[in-house]
Amino acid sequence: MRGLAQAGDELALELFDFQARAMGLHIANLVLALDPEFVVIGGGLMDPESTTVAFRERYLEIVGATARPHLWPVQRERLSIQPSTLGELSQAIGAALAALYSGRRS
Numbered sequence: 001m002r003g004l005a006q007a008g009d010e011l012a013l014e015l016f017d018f019q020a021r022a023m024g025l026h027i028a029n030l031v032l033a034l035d036p037e038f039v040v041i042g043g044g045l046m047d048p049e050s051t052t053v054a055f056r057e058r059y060l061e062i063v064g065a066t067a068r069p070h071l072w073p074v075q076r077e078r079l080s081i082q083p084s085t086l087g088e089l090s091q092a093i094g095a096a097l098a099a100l101y102s103g104r105r106s
Contacts, residue, residue: 001015001016002016002044002045002050002051002055005055006051006052006054006055016045016055016058016059017058017062020058020059020060020062020063020066021062021063021066023041023063023066024062024063024064024065024066024067025066025067025070027039027063027067027081028066028067028068028070028071029070031067031071031075031079032070032071032072032075035075036079037078037079037080038079038080038081038082039079039080039081039082040082040083040084040090041059041060041063041081041082041083041084042083042084042086042087042088042090042091042094043084043087043088043090043091044087044088045059046059046083046084046087046090047087047088048085048087049087050087050088056083060081060082060083063081064079064081067079067081
């Protein structure tokens with residue numbers, strides 16, 4: 001599907017745009033509840049080996065444009081939505097680091 005979207009297939013692009021809007025709404029809810037300054041989007045959609053720069057930028061632009069109207073003004077200004085640089089392994093690496101550091105608290 002990513003390949004079709006990156007080749008300009010209208011239906012594939014529409015599906016990813018829909019997904020990006022849903023992600024934007026989800027991020028808005030989380031930002032309102034947790035008030036982070038940064039949100040990192042990872043996985044296959046942000047993998048530099050699987051997606052083009054244009055695809056990633058389009059996706060992130062839609063996510064941000066959907067999330068920001070639902071935020072408080074100060075959150076709109078400071079929120080930074082960034083792509084993960086770890087690609088498809090970002091979740092696994094994050095989980096491993098969380099497990100590693102949670103054991104060090106004792």
